[in-house]
Amino acid sequence: MRNDKLLYGLLFIGLCAAPFAGAYPVFVLKLMCFALFACAFNLLIGFTGLLSFGHAAFFGGAGYVCGHALKSWGVTPELALLAGTGVGALLGWGMGLLAIRREGIYFSMITLALAQMLFFFCLQSPLTGGEDGLQGVPRGKLLGVLSLADDRVLYYVVLAIVAAAFALIVRIVNSPFGQILRAIRESEPRATSLGYDTHRFKLLAFVLSAALAGLAGSLKVLVMGFETLTDVHWSMSGLVILMTLVGGLGTLIGPVVGAVLIVTLENKLGDIGTSLAHLTGWDIFSAMGESVSTFTGAIFVICVLAFRRGIMGEIIHRLPSRRAA
Amino acid sequence: MQIFGVPLPAMLSQLLLGLVNGSFYAVLSLGLAVIFGLLNVINFAHGALFMLGALLAWLGLDALGLSYWWMLVLSPLTVGVLGVVIERTMLQWIYKLDTLYGLLLTLGITLVIEGVFRAKFGVSGLPYSPPDQLMGGIDLGFMTLPIYRAFVVVASLTVCFATWYVIERTKLGAYLRAGTENPKLVEAFGVNVPLMVTLTYGFGVALAAFAGVLAAPVTQVSPLMGQNLIIVVFAVVVIGGMGSIMGSIITGLALGVIEGLTKVFYPEASTTAVFLIMVIVLLIRPAGLFGKTR
Numbered sequence: 001m002r003n004d005k006l007l008y009g010l011l012f013i014g015l016c017a018a019p020f021a022g023a024y025p026v027f028v029l030k031l032m033c034f035a036l037f038a039c040a041f042n043l044l045i046g047f048t049g050l051l052s053f054g055h056a057a058f059f060g061g062a063g064y065v066c067g068h069a070l071k072s073w074g075v076t077p078e079l080a081l082l083a084g085t086g087v088g089a090l091l092g093w094g095m096g097l098l099a100i101r102r103e104g105i106y107f108s109m110i111t112l113a114l115a116q117m118l119f120f121f122c123l124q125s126p127l128t129g130g131e132d133g134l135q136g137v138p139r140g141k142l143l144g145v146l147s148l149a150d151d152r153v154l155y156y157v158v159l160a161i162v163a164a165a166f167a168l169i170v171r172i173v174n175s176p177f178g179q180i181l182r183a184i185r186e187s188e189p190r191a192t193s194l195g196y197d198t199h200r201f202k203l204l205a206f207v208l209s210a211a212l213a214g215l216a217g218s219l220k221v222l223v224m225g226f227e228t229l230t231d232v233h234w235s236m237s238g239l240v241i242l243m244t245l246v247g248g249l250g251t252l253i254g255p256v257v258g259a260v261l262i263v264t265l266e267n268k269l270g271d272i273g274t275s276l277a278h279l280t281g282w283d284i285f286s287a288m289g290e291s292v293s294t295f296t297g298a299i300f301v302i303c304v305l306a307f308r309r310g311i312m313g314e315i316i317h318r319l320p321s322r323r324a325a
Numbered sequence: 326m327q328i329f330g331v332p333l334p335a336m337l338s339q340l341l342l343g344l345v346n347g348s349f350y351a352v353l354s355l356g357l358a359v360i361f362g363l364l365n366v367i368n369f370a371h372g373a374l375f376m377l378g379a380l381l382a383w384l385g386l387d388a389l390g391l392s393y394w395w396m397l398v399l400s401p402l403t404v405g406v407l408g409v410v411i412e413r414t415m416l417q418w419i420y421k422l423d424t425l426y427g428l429l430l431t432l433g434i435t436l437v438i439e440g441v442f443r444a445k446f447g448v449s450g451l452p453y454s455p456p457d458q459l460m461g462g463i464d465l466g467f468m469t470l471p472i473y474r475a476f477v478v479v480a481s482l483t484v485c486f487a488t489w490y491v492i493e494r495t496k497l498g499a500y501l502r503a504g505t506e507n508p509k510l511v512e513a514f515g516v517n518v519p520l521m522v523t524l525t526y527g528f529g530v531a532l533a534a535f536a537g538v539l540a541a542p543v544t545q546v547s548p549l550m551g552q553n554l555i556i557v558v559f560a561v562v563v564i565g566g567m568g569s570i571m572g573s574i575i576t577g578l579a580l581g582v583i584e585g586l587t588k589v590f591y592p593e594a595s596t597t598a599v600f601l602i603m604v605i606v607l608l609i610r611p612a613g614l615f616g617k618t619r
Contacts, residue, residue, distance in 0.1 A: 051425040098604060101611040105367050105424045106563055110607065113560040116553070117600040124593060234556065238432055245429065291444045297436025304430040305418055 007253065008166075015159055025151040026223060027267070032162045033220040034263050038243040038255030039169050040212030045241075046250030047173055048205045049185030053108045053237050054095060054115030055213050060232030061118055062088040062214030067134040067221040068127060077140045077148060081161075081218045088214015089207050091118070096206030100199055103188075112234060119232045133228030137221055148222070158219055165212055170252060172208065181205050213240075235293070242296055245303050248310030257311050262299075266292055331589050334468040343585015344578065345474050345543060348481030349375075349536050351577030353558045355485055356532040358567040359492070362505040363525045366416060366427030372555025373438040374404050374530045376548060378537025380442060383453050383546045393456040393538075400538045405531030412526040417519070435555075442548035450545025477539045484535060485574045492570055501525065560603045566616020576614060 015032075019025050037059055044050050066084030069075050075083075099110040122128045129135070139148040148154040172178050183191040184198050191198050221227045230236060239262065247258025269292055276282075303310070309317055353371055360368050381400040385391040391399065411434060419426045454460075455473040462469040492498035503511045504518055512518045537551075544550060558577075565576030580599050587598040594601070606614060 051428070053428075098607050101607050102563070105361075105428060108425065108428060109367065109559040109563050110603070112556055113563065113600050113603055116556045116560075117597050120596040124596075235436075238436070241429065241432075291440050293436045294440030294444070297433045297438075297440055300433025300436065301415065301430060304426050304433065305415060308422075308426070 004252070008170075011253075011256075012163055015163075016156075019152055019155055025155040029155060029158050029223040030220065031260050031263055032158060033216050033223060034240075034243065034259040035256040036162050036165055036219070037213055037216035038240055038247065038259040039166060039252075040209050040216060041240045042244045042249065042251075042255040043169055043172065043212070044205060044209040045244060046255075047178060047185065048181045048202060050100075050202065050206070051108045051241070052099075052111045052206070052209070053234070053241070054099075054111030055210075055240050056232050056234060056236035057095065057115035057118045058088040058091055058210040058213040059217035059220075059236060059240070060122070060227070060229075061091050061217070063217035063221045063227045063231050064122060064128050064134060066218035067137040067227040070140055070222070071134065071137045074140075076144050077142050077222055080140070081215065081222065084218030084221075085211050085215040088217065089211035091214070092207045092210020093203070096203045096210070100202050100206070112237070115232070115237060116234060119229070119234070122229060122232050128227075128229075131229065133226060134221075135226050137225045137227065139222060139225070154223065158223060161215070161219065165215060169212065173252065177201070177204075238300075239296065242300055242303070244310075245308075246299065246310055248313030248316075249308075251310070251312040251316060254310050254312035261311075262296070265295070269295060329590070336586075336589055337468045339585045339589045340582065341470070341474055341478075341585075343582040343588075344478050345581070346584060347578040347581020348478050348485075349540060349554070349577075350558055350561050350581050351485050351574045352481050352532055352536040353554070354561045354565065354573040354577045355488060355570065356529040357558065357562055358570060358573045359488070359501075359532075360526055360529040361567050363501065363508075363522055364412075364416065364427070365420065365424055366431065367424065367559075368526075368529065369428055369431035369555065370411070370434045370438065371431075371530070371533050371558065372551030373435040374408070374551070375533040375537040375540070375554065376442070376551035377407075377438060378404055378534025379453075379541040379546045379550060380446070380451075380537075380548065381534070382538045382541045383451050386453070393542075397535070397538050401531040401534040404534035404537075405527040408527040408530035409523055411530075412523045416526065417523075439548055439552065446548050448547060448549055450547045450550075453541040453546050455542035473542060477543060480539060481536065482574075484532065488532070489570045489574065557599050560599050564599075564603050564606045564613060566613025568613075569615040572615025 015028070018028050037055070041052070041055050044052050062084035065087040066080045069080040069083045070077065095111060095114050098114065099107050102110060123130060139154060141147045142157060146153065146157075148157060180191065180196055180201055183194070183196070184201060188198050191201075217231060220231070243258035243262045244255045245258070246261060247256065248254030270290075307314070353375060357368055357371055360366060378400045381403055382393065382396040385396040385399065386393070415430060415434070416427070419430055459473040459476050462471045464470075490498075492501055500511065500516050500521065504516070504521055508518050540550070561577055561580050562573070564580065565572045567573070580602065583602065584595055584598050588595040
C-alpha cells in the first residue's frame with residue numbers, strides 16, 4: 001500500500017512538472033481525460049465484474065450536455081462540469097436499472113443497445129449539431145473569476161479535478177463498499193447469501209462509474225472545445241474496454257497506463273508508419289495512419305489470447321510479494 | 326384506400342421492406358443463437374462477416390465475373406471456411422474463460438476485418454444490382470411487388486426453416502442439442518465434439534454471409550454495412566432470448582415488420598424502435614420472450 005502511494009505521488013508530481021518539461025498541455029490533458037474514463041470504466045469491470053458496452057453514452061452524452069451548457073447557456077465551467085457529471089449519473093441510473101435485470105453476456109448486449117439508442121438520438125437531435133457536432137465551445141471563467149483560456153491554467157485546474165476523482169476511485173475500491181463489490185465479482189450468489197442486496201450494490205457501482213465517465217467526457221469537451229458523434233459511438237465503448245484490458249483489469253493504475261498507450265498510439269500511428277516506411281522502404285507502412293481500427297482490433301485479439309492480465313496485472317503478478325493493488 | 330391516413334401501397338411497400346429486414350434479423354440472430362448454444366461465445370464478428378458475404382458477392386462479379394447465383398453459394402462457403410480458421414486459430418483457446426472474453430475477441434476480429442476492407446474500399450457504398458431473372462416487379466393490382474425483395478424473404482425463410490428442421494428433427498441436430506446441454510457426456514458417447522463445435526461456427530458465420538449476399542442488391546455494399554446491424558441483432562437476441570431456434574426466427578421477422586411500420590407512422594423513431602421494444606420487454610419479461618429464466 002505504501003508503495004502504491006509513493007507511485008501515485010510520483011505520478012502526480014510528474015504531471016505537475018510536465019508543462020515545464022516541454023509537454024504539450026492539451027495533449028497531456030486529453031490523455032488525463034481518457035485515463036479517468038478508463039478508471040471509471042474499470043470500477044465496473046475490474047472491481048464489480050460487469051462488462052458494460054455502453055460507456056460511450058455517458059462519456060459522450062455528458063460531453064454534449066457540458067458543451068451545450070458552456071456554449072448556449074454561457075454558464076461557468078464548474079456548473080457545466082457538474083451538469084455533465086449529473087447527466088452521466090442519470091443516464092447510468094436509467095441504463096443500470098434496465099441492464100442489471102439480466103446477467104453475463106446479456107448485460108453487455110443490453111448496455112450496447114441502449115447506448116446505440118442514445119447515439120441515434122444524438123445523430124438526429126438538433127441540439128447536438130448532428131454530423132458536424134458541437135464546435136467552438138468556450139472555456140469560460142472558473143467561478144466567474146479565473147479565465148481558463150490559458151492552456152497552463154486549464155492544465156492545473158483539470159489536473160486537480162482528475163487527481164481528486166482518481167483519489168475518490170481509490171477510496172471507493174478500498175472501502176467496505178468496494179469489498180462488497182469484489183465479493184459480488186467473485187460470486188454473486190455467495191454475496192447474496194451473506195445478506196447483501198447485490199442488485200442495489202451493482203446499480204450503485206454502475207451509477208458511480210457512469211458519473212465519473214461523465215466527468216471525464218465533460219472535462220474532455222472543456223479541454224478540446226468541441227464534441228462530436230465519435231464520443232457516443234459504440235467504437236468509443238470498445239476503445240475504453242481496450243484501454244482497460246491492455247493496462248490490466250482490476251488494477252488501479254492499469255487503466256491509466258492503457259489509456260496513455262492507446263491514445264498515444266491512435267494519435268501517432270500515422271507518424272510511426274511514415275518513419276517505418278522511410279526506414280524499411282516498404283510502402284505498406286505509410287498507410288498505417290488510416291488503418292487505426294485494424295491495429296486496435298489486432299491488439300484486442302492479442303490481449304485476449306495471450307495477455308489477459310494486462311501490463312500492470314503482469315507486473316503485479318511477477319512482483320516477489322504478490323499484493324493486490 | 327388509406328389506413329390511418331397512410332395510402333395502402335406505401336404501407337404495403339414499407340411492410341415488405343420490414344419483412345426483408347426482418348428476414349436478415351432472423352437469419353443473423355439464428356446464427357448467433359446456434360453459435361452461442363454450443364460455443365458459449367457471442368459472435369460480435371457476425372456483422373463483419375455479413376458484410377464480408379456481401380462484399381465477396383460484389384468482388385466476385387467485379388473481379389471474376391461470377392454471377393449472383395454462383396456467389397450465393399461461393400460466398401457463404403468462403404466465409405464458412407474463414408470461420409473454421411477463426412475458430413481453430415483463436416476461438417478454441419478461450420472456451421474455458423469467462424464469456425466476456427469471447428465477446429472481446431470477436432470484437433477485435435470485427436475491427437480487423439472492417440479496418441482492412443475500409444482501407445481498401447473506403448466507406449462509400451458499392452452498387453450491386455439484382456440478377457436479371459429477379460429484376461422488375463409483378464403488378465398485383467393494388468401494388469407492385471418487387472420480385473427481388475419477395476425472393477429475399479422466401480430464400481431467408483427457407484434457410485431458417487431448414488436449419489430449424491435439421492436441429493430439431495434430425496439425428497445430427499440431436500447431437501448438437503445434446504452438445505449444448507452437456508458436451509462432456511456427448512464426447513463420452515464417442516461424438517467428436519470439438520469438430521462439431523468448429524463446424525457449427527463455420528455454419529453460423531456462413532449463414533451471416535448468405536444474408537449478406539441477399540442484402541447486397543437491396544442495400545449498398547459497404548465495409549461498414551454490418552456495424553449498426555449487429556447491434557440491432559443483439560437487441561433482437563435480448564428480446565427473443567437465445568434458448569429457442571424458432572423463437573429467434575419469429576422475433577427477427579416480427580421486429581423487422583414493426584420497424585417497417587414505424588417508418589410509415591413515425592419515421593424519426595424507426596432507428597430506435599427495436600431498442601425501445603427491448604426496454605419494454607426487459608421491464609415486463611426480463612428473461613426475453615422465448616428465454617428460460619436461469
